[in-house]
Amino acid sequence: MPIGEHHYALTTTWTGNLGTGTSGYRDYRRDVTLQVDGKPELLASSDKPFRGDTSRWNPEDLLVASLSECHLLSYLHACVVAGVVVTSYRDEASGVMREDGRGGGAFTEVVLRPQVTVADASMIEAAQQAHHQAHEWCFIANSVNFPVHHEATVTVG
Known part of the structure; x- marks a missing residue:
C-alpha cells in the first residue's frame, strides 16, 4: 500500500x-x-x-474530540476487517491538561471510554481486540506526546 x-x-x-x-x-x-x-x-x-466564551469550542475540547473521533473511525474500520458488526458506539472521553506556572501547559493524558454494541455475542472478544488495532491506526493518537488510554465496554444489542 x-x-x-x-x-x-x-x-x-x-x-x-x-x-x-x-x-x-x-x-x-x-x-x-x-x-x-x-x-x-x-x-x-x-x-x-x-477568559473564553463557554458556549464555543475551545482548543482543548477540539483536541479531545479529535482523539475520540479518530479512534471511533479507526475502530469501525478495524471491526469491519475483523468481521465484527457494530450497531452503536458512544464515547465519554475526557482529558487532563496541566498548566506549568509559566503561562503554558500540556495535556498529560486523554481517556476514551467507548461504549460499543455489537450484533452478536460471538463478536465481543474481537470487538475488544479491535480497540488495540484502532489505537495503532489512529493518526491523531500517533501524533500526540501523551498517553491515550481506553476503557472500553462491549455489549450485545
Missing part, C-alpha cells in the same frame, strides 16, 4: 476585537471563527479559565 501525504488547510479568524484591540488583557474577547472550504463554520474561543 503506497504511503500518502495529506494536506489540511483552514482559516482561523479572530473576531473578538471590542474596538481597542489587545490594548489590555480584559479589553478583548477570545472569539474565533474556524473555516474550512465547503464546511460549516465552527465558533471557537478559549476555555473559561482563560
Whole structure:
C-alpha cells in the first residue's frame, strides 16, 4: 500500500476585537471563527479559565474530540476487517491538561471510554481486540506526546 501525504488547510479568524484591540488583557474577547472550504463554520474561543466564551469550542475540547473521533473511525474500520458488526458506539472521553506556572501547559493524558454494541455475542472478544488495532491506526493518537488510554465496554444489542 503506497504511503500518502495529506494536506489540511483552514482559516482561523479572530473576531473578538471590542474596538481597542489587545490594548489590555480584559479589553478583548477570545472569539474565533474556524473555516474550512465547503464546511460549516465552527465558533471557537478559549476555555473559561482563560477568559473564553463557554458556549464555543475551545482548543482543548477540539483536541479531545479529535482523539475520540479518530479512534471511533479507526475502530469501525478495524471491526469491519475483523468481521465484527457494530450497531452503536458512544464515547465519554475526557482529558487532563496541566498548566506549568509559566503561562503554558500540556495535556498529560486523554481517556476514551467507548461504549460499543455489537450484533452478536460471538463478536465481543474481537470487538475488544479491535480497540488495540484502532489505537495503532489512529493518526491523531500517533501524533500526540501523551498517553491515550481506553476503557472500553462491549455489549450485545
